[in-house]
Amino acid sequence: MVDKNEIIKKLSSGDMKLHEIEKFTSNVKESVDIRREYIETISAGSLDNVAHYSLDMEEAVKKNIENPVGTIQIPVGVAGPLKVQGEYAKGDFYVPLATSEGALVASVNRGCSLITQAGGVTTRIISDKMTRAPVIKAESVIKALEIKTWIEDNFHILKETAESTTSHGKLLKIDPILVVGSYLYPRFVYSTGDSMGMNMVTIATEKALDLLQKKTGAHVVALSGNVCVDKKPSALNMVEGRGKTMIAEIVIPAEMVKQKLKTTPQAVVEVNVAKNLVGSAIAGSMGFNAHYANMIGALFLATGQDEAHVVEGSMGITTAEEQNGDLYFAVTLPDVPLATFGGGTRLETARECLEIMDVYGAGKVQKFAEIVAATVLAGELSLLGALASGHLARAHKDLGRG
Incomplete structure (x- = not known):
């Protein structure tokens, strides 16, 4: 084996490439440590925190990462219980959300509380497909x-x-x-x-x-001519669907809207029309919603999904109507690629987060999809309620979010 200092010297001189380190070390961990130490020598700071991880890097380098130097850490919170009345997901669930955006988990949690009090959210998968064009x-x-x-x-x-x-x-x-x-x-x-x-x-x-x-x-x-359409917003995917196409809906009694959201069904409906529908249309947006990407992104990071597909999951339409004085609220997500098997889901932290919801492994992706749709509805409902009541800025201020 080549001495560590000799490898770093060769990297600095250009006589060795980063991906060649493994040829001269006895194991992956040694390669990771040397690569990280080299990067520290050419950067302004240290990678002390990146160096600490519990993932099995020997396994990760086989299919998940190249030229590893360590891992990053993102706080993971849980929202729930969230009552779901799906075809595959039935019962109360706690949902892991990985994010550094203060107030997001609290907001989703408020939506979960209202949904559960109202008897649960109905979820259905409309179609399931993956494309290559x-x-x-x-x-x-x-x-x-x-x-x-x-x-x-x-x-x-x-x-x-x-x-x-x-x-x-x-x-x-x-x-x-x-x-x-x-x-x-x-x-x-x-x-x-x-x-x-x-x-x-x-x-x-x-x-x-x-x-x-x-x-x-x-x-x-x-092999890809961009009509797939992969990792980009697309009208074709809005119409045809890609990944999981899902709908979640709920009817919330007016009194619960008043108690939990401090507003009225009429006000939520008006905000949805003015912001999500008209505002999005005049902006030329393909996301007729308030913030699907927040929930999709946090769930993706927690559960090992392909984070580039957040852009597809950000598309969709929020529907809000007054029905006999109560609030009908629904989210339609036409394009959410998901997995419970393979890819990033095989990483230990992703598996653990999937297991919180009992959706890790084969035969669980439909259940996972329905929980994802319900979570998006929870976050969307909470934000629209905050906007309708004028509490959005106050919530961020109270939680110390700058």
């Missing part, structure tokens, strides 16, 4: 349309080929197949079980494209 270059629009027709006529062959790469993924459809000039964008749509499924559908689609190229002579420019 390559971009194909044809010689002309005529040739592009010929390829489009071949895909439509031979879907069953492409399906069999794609599914040969996975025991869990199923190709549901290839739609839409968009033609722009001589470019072709077929959107492969899959079900992926308890895995979020991006890697799964990428590998499956690549296999199907190999067949497509052999049969039609199509030129694949890129």
